[in-house]
Amino acid sequence: MRNQYDFLPNENKREATKLLPWVMAIMVYLSALAGTGSLILHSGFDDWASSLQGRVTVQLTGENREEMSDQSSRIQETLRATPGVDSVRPLTEDEIRLLLEPWLGADNITDDLPIPIMIDVETSDNIYVNLDALESKIRQISDNVYLDDHARWLDDFLRLAYAVESTGLGILILILLASVCIIIFGTKSSMSEDKGTIEIMHLMGAHDLLIAKAYQNRFMKYGLRGGIIGLILSFITVYGLLILVQNLSGGFVETPTLPYLKMSLLLLFPLIFAALTMITARITVMRELARMV
Amino acid sequence: MEFRNVSMSYERDYDVLKDISFNLPSGSMHFLTGPSGAGKTSLLKLMYLAHRPTRGEIMMFGRDVAKAEREDLPKLRRRIGVVFQDFRLLDHMTAVENVALPLRIAGGSGAHINEHVEELLVWVGLKDKMKSYPSTLSGGEKQRVAIARAVIRRPDILLADEPTGNVDPEMAERLMYLFVELNKLGTTTVIASHDNGLVEKFGSARLHLVGGKLLHLEGTGKNRN
Numbered sequence: 017m018r019n020q021y022d023f024l025p026n027e028n029k030r031e032a033t034k035l036l037p038w039v040m041a042i043m044v045y046l047s048a049l050a051g052t053g054s055l056i057l058h059s060g061f062d063d064w065a066s067s068l069q070g071r072v073t074v075q076l077t078g079e080n081r082e083e084m085s086d087q088s089s090r091i092q093e094t095l096r097a098t099p100g101v102d103s104v105r106p107l108t109e110d111e112i113r114l115l116l117e118p119w120l121g122a123d124n125i126t127d128d129l130p131i132p133i134m135i136d137v138e139t140s141d142n143i144y145v146n147l148d149a150l151e152s153k154i155r156q157i158s159d160n161v162y163l164d165d166h167a168r169w170l171d172d173f174l175r176l177a178y179a180v181e182s183t184g185l186g187i188l189i190l191i192l193l194a195s196v197c198i199i200i201f202g203t204k205s206s207m208s209e210d211k212g213t214i215e216i217m218h219l220m221g222a223h224d225l226l227i228a229k230a231y232q233n234r235f236m237k238y239g240l241r242g243g244i245i246g247l248i249l250s251f252i253t254v255y256g257l258l259i260l261v262q263n264l265s266g267g268f269v270e271t272p273t274l275p276y277l278k279m280s281l282l283l284l285f286p287l288i289f290a291a292l293t294m295i296t297a298r299i300t301v302m303r304e305l306a307r308m309v
Numbered sequence: 310m311e312f313r314n315v316s317m318s319y320e321r322d323y324d325v326l327k328d329i330s331f332n333l334p335s336g337s338m339h340f341l342t343g344p345s346g347a348g349k350t351s352l353l354k355l356m357y358l359a360h361r362p363t364r365g366e367i368m369m370f371g372r373d374v375a376k377a378e379r380e381d382l383p384k385l386r387r388r389i390g391v392v393f394q395d396f397r398l399l400d401h402m403t404a405v406e407n408v409a410l411p412l413r414i415a416g417g418s419g420a421h422i423n424e425h426v427e428e429l430l431v432w433v434g435l436k437d438k439m440k441s442y443p444s445t446l447s448g449g450e451k452q453r454v455a456i457a458r459a460v461i462r463r464p465d466i467l468l469a470d471e472p473t474g475n476v477d478p479e480m481a482e483r484l485m486y487l488f489v490e491l492n493k494l495g496t497t498t499v500i501a502s503h504d505n506g507l508v509e510k511f512g513s514a515r516l517h518l519v520g521g522k523l524l525h526l527e528g529t530g531k532n533r534n
Contacts, residue, residue, distance in 0.1 A: 021413045025401035216397055219359055221387035222414045223380075309360060309382070 020229050023217060024210060032205035033238065036198075040242025041249065043195045044289050047188055048250035048282050052274075054184030059275040061177035065170060072147065074135040077160045087158045088133045094154055095135070100143035107134040192292065199239075199293050203231060203300040214305075224305040232298040239293030243286025250282075310356065310466065310497060315365030315375070317351055324363065325351045327521045333499070335465075338492040340508045341501040343518035349501040350394070352518065353470050356499065357391045358382055370465070387415060390459030390496075392469035396451045398443040398458075404430060404450075405439045408457045415462065429457045433487065449480040456484065460491055467491060469500045473507060485511055 027033065074091060078084040088106060095104045107115075112134055113125050125131075139145045151163040207214065217227055258274070310333040317326040326348045333339055341349050354360040355367060358374060367375040374385055390411075398407045409417075409426045430439050433453040443451055452472060459467060469488065473481030485500075485507060492498045499516070502508060508515060517524045 023399070023402075023410070023413070029401070212397065213399055215359075216399060216410075217414065218383075219357060219386060219391060220411045220414050221383040221385075223383045226414065306379075309358070309379070 020233070021226060022230050022233065023213065024230050024234055025213075027234065027237075030206065030209065032209045033202050033234075036202045036235075036238045037242040037245070039198055039202075040195070040239050040289055040293065041246035042242075043191055043198075044243045044246025044285050045250045045253075046246075047191045047289075048247055048285055049253065050184050050187040050191070051282055051285070052250065052254050052279065054181055055275050055278050056273075057177070057180050057184070059273065059278070061173070061180075065174065065177075069170075070139050070141060071166065072137040072139060073164045073166070074137060074154065075162045075164065076133040076135070076158060077130070077162075078158070079130060084133055084158075087161070088135070090157050091154045091161060092135060094157065095137055095150075098145065098150060098153075100140045100145035101137060102140050103136075103138040105136045107136060195289065195292060196296050199235065199296040200300050203235065203297045204304065206231065207301065207304055214308075218305075218308060224302055227305060228298050228301040231301045232294045235297035236290050236294035240286055240290035243289040246289075247282065247286055311366075311368040312355075313366040313368065315355065315362045315367060317355060317360065317362045319351075325521050326355070326362075329365070329523045331516060331523060331525055333497060335497055336492070336495050338489070338498040338513045339500070340511075340513055340515040341499055341518065342503065342505070342508060342515050345503070347518040348521045349518055350470055351521075352516075353391075353468050353499070353501055356466070356468050357389050358386050387411070387462065388465045390462070390464035390467045392452075392455050392459045392467075392472045394471040394474055394501075396443070396455040398451055398454055400443050403440050403442055404435060404446070404454045407443070407454055408461055410458060411462045426457075426461065429461055430454075433457050449476040449484075452476055452480075452484060453487075456487060460496070463494070464496060467496045467498045469498075471501055471503070473502065473504060481507060482510075 024030075074095070076084055076088055076091065078087070092104050092106065095101050109131065112131055115134075116125055116131070147163060147165050151161075154161050154163065214227060254274075312329050312331050315326060315329045316324045318324045329352065341352065343349055351360070355362055355375075356369075358377075362375050365375065366373045370385060370388060374382075377385060399410070402410070405423065405426050408430060409422050412422045412425070427439060430436065433456060435450060435453055435457070438446060438450055438454075441450075443454070446454065456469075456472065459469070467488070472488070473484055476484065481504070488498055488500060489511065
């Protein structure tokens with residue numbers, strides 16, 4: 017008969033697995049932090065990428081400011097007349113100085129510095145704008161005009177985003193693999209501690225499955241308990257860090273926003289770890305018992 | 310229970326049991342005797358299916374259990390009761406829980422089990438020790454718990470390894486009468502013992518082992534082979 021019977025000693029008296037829930041708590045804690053980090057970065061990358069899509073920057077250089085101003089007006093007229101262009105806005109000198117400050121330093125931007133004219137162009141989502149044709153068109157006004165659709169920079173940026181996300185996923189997989197190894201070790205140690213009990217159970221007619229079920233249920237509880245503790249600690253850590261960033265940034269740095277819907281997936285972590293410990297313990301016990309008569 | 314040319318070894322080149330053959334009729338009672346190291350415990354291990362023979366056939370319950378599939382062994386083991394020399398009670402369980410173990414393993418549950426177990430513990434004189442853990446019991450009390458555990462499911466075969474080795478002579482005799490009573494109920498019984506006085510007193514047939522070989526002796530001590 018394939019029944020269930022918890023014949024194992026009280027868990028408080030077990031040396032081999034006493035610390036297992038805490039190890040699981042640490043594993044879930046690290047997993048949840050890796051997961052949260054990935055989700056925040058993913059969400060941030062998405063926001064930045066979508067803010068850049070549909071934007072084009074036109075840059076006009078030259079030495080004669082009057083000539084450049086005239087060319088800028090004609091370029092703006094051409095841009096506004098182009099179907100699919102929603103808005104055209106030249107950046108003010110102050111805005112351009114702000115953009116240059118991180119590179120040149122505030123005191124080094126002098127009046128004789130040949131600052132380019134920059135025009136921010138917003139294109140429509142619905143109408144396709146042939147940017148190559150548009151660039152050729154405005155090149156007829158000036159040879160010193162460049163059109164930047166950020167595509168190259170965006171490609172690099174997306175590659176970085178992908179690399180960061182893949183690293184996050186890799187860390188999660190490594191943590192899961194390490195957890196499996198720890199569970200196997202814990203199960204074997206536990207079985208070694210219970211060697212006499214298992215022998216007696218066998219000699220009295222216990223099936224392997226009955227013995228395995230006792231272990232899998234015990235280990236599932238360890239995984240679940242540790243998982244809940246680890247998740248709570250990770251949430252406390254994340255919120256603590258967010259509060260710290262908010263206090264430090266003082267408005268200078270944008271505080272990362274938490275993607276709550278996606279983060280609700282983290283609530284599954286304790287269940288995933290409980291299932292992982294349960295399945296790993298069961299397989300380990302069944303394999304160990306198969307070696308006995 | 311029939312052994313046909315059975316040999317057994319723990320290491321490859323040394324047989325602890327050599328070409329053993331015998332037939333124990335159902336409901337019989339035998340002593341298993343012999344000097345230390347003769348192979349008594351090894352023979353019992355084969356009987357309670359804890360080990361497989363190197364050679365030969367072991368006919369029990371109408372089949373050769375030496376070649377039984379591993380998954381069939383639990384069912385066969387449930388028909389055998391074993392009293393170990395060192396009791397092998399589970400220290401984290403009370404006397405009641407230890408005795409109930411075979412019933413729980415077989416899937417039993419509820420008050421019916423406890424009632425049955427308590428009845429048996431009263432019968433072996435442990436009425437006041439039911440909730441006691443093995444660490445608080447004397448050698449004789451542990452032995453009686455072990456016997457109660459072995460017989461709780463009314464096994465077809467009862468095997469006892471030196472069951473009187475850890476108790477005083479008076480208790481040894483009381484336990485022997487218990488085995489005789491169980492045997493009268495139809496249980497095939499094999500008791501390993503080196504206590505010749507006890508064997509002579511109870512006068513059952515005996516299986517005598519010397520150096521891993523079997524000499525089949527009657528209760529009078531005469532060699533029949």
